[in-house]
Amino acid sequence: MKYLLILLCFSFSSLSGQTVYTKPSNAIISWSSKKELTWNDFQGKIDPNIVANALTSYKIEIIPQNVQVDEQDRIQGYERLTVVTHFYKKQSWTTTFHDPIVLKHEQLHFDIAELYARKIRLRFSKLKSKKEARFSEYWNAYNQLWKACRMYQKQFDHETNHGRELQLNIIWEERIKQGLEMLSEFE
Numbered sequence: 001m002k003y004l005l006i007l008l009c010f011s012f013s014s015l016s017g018q019t020v021y022t023k024p025s026n027a028i029i030s031w032s033s034k035k036e037l038t039w040n041d042f043q044g045k046i047d048p049n050i051v052a053n054a055l056t057s058y059k060i061e062i063i064p065q066n067v068q069v070d071e072q073d074r075i076q077g078y079e080r081l082t083v084v085t086h087f088y089k090k091q092s093w094t095t096t097f098h099d100p101i102v103l104k105h106e107q108l109h110f111d112i113a114e115l116y117a118r119k120i121r122l123r124f125s126k127l128k129s130k131k132e133a134r135f136s137e138y139w140n141a142y143n144q145l146w147k148a149c150r151m152y153q154k155q156f157d158h159e160t161n162h163g164r165e166l167q168l169n170i171i172w173e174e175r176i177k178q179g180l181e182m183l184s185e186f187e
Contacts, residue, residue, distance in 0.1 A: 031085035031114040033180075033187065037107050044093035052162065053102045056109040057091035060084070060117045060149065062142060074133040081124055081138055085110070085117040104173070105163030109153060111176050116149035118183035125186070 029041060042054060060083050068076040075081065087110050096102055123141040132138075160168045180187075 027089045029087040029089065031087070031110060031117070037087065037103065037110060039094060039097045039103060041087065041089050042092045042094040042097075042106075043089040044091045046093045046095060053096050053099065054094035054106050055092055056106045057088040058110055058113040059086050059088070060113055060120065060142075060146060061086060062138075069135045073135050075135050075138065078133045078138070079128055081128075083117045083120045083124070083142070085114045101166065101169070102163060105160070105169060108156065108169070108173055108176055111180065112153055112156060113149060114187075115176060115179045115183070116145050116152070118180065118186040119148075120145045121186040122183060 027043075029035070029037070037056075044055070044057070047055065062081065062083050064077075064080060067078075067081070070076070092106075094102070094106075120142055123145065124138060127137055127141065156172055157163075159165070160172055163169050
């Protein structure tokens with residue numbers, strides 16, 4: 001049987017479709033409403049080419065990471081597809097370890113990533129309810145919302161002047177919180 005190879009978020013294997021999600025390493029934090037970031041989580045080397053007080057490295061990852069796709073673009077076990085939001089400690093850094101306002105701003109970046117992960121989970125749920133098994137449908141949904149997430153992140157930074165506009169940061173915090181609550185079913 002011929003398998004398609006997709007490099008970005010999926011890897012394919014000839015193993016059985018029973019791929020188990022493994023917990024991230026100590027260098028990765030999965031988003032949780034029970035844990036907020038601390039400055040100790042920012043362990044990366046400061047990038048001298050970026051003018052900023054901090055940088056949050058995150059990713060919305062599709063799991064399971066090992067799935068099989070046949071010649072007709074159908075995913076074996078499509079019902080198990082979902083996404084997780086990860087924060088990468090070794091790629092995230094800060095120049096300030098004492099500013100709670102900057103830390104809150106960086107937490108909001110991570111929260112925005114989770115907001116879009118929930119939107120992806122919702123979209124995947126709709127595809128699954130229609131018994132959609134085509135890889136291209138899930139991949140297109142993921143890509144569309146990943147691009148929207150990046151645009152929303154840029155808008156957040158632009159409107160808050162990277163967190164320097166405190167009142168706007170508070171407005172955004174409430175907006176993001178409401179978005180997460182509206183999609184709480186998809187946490």
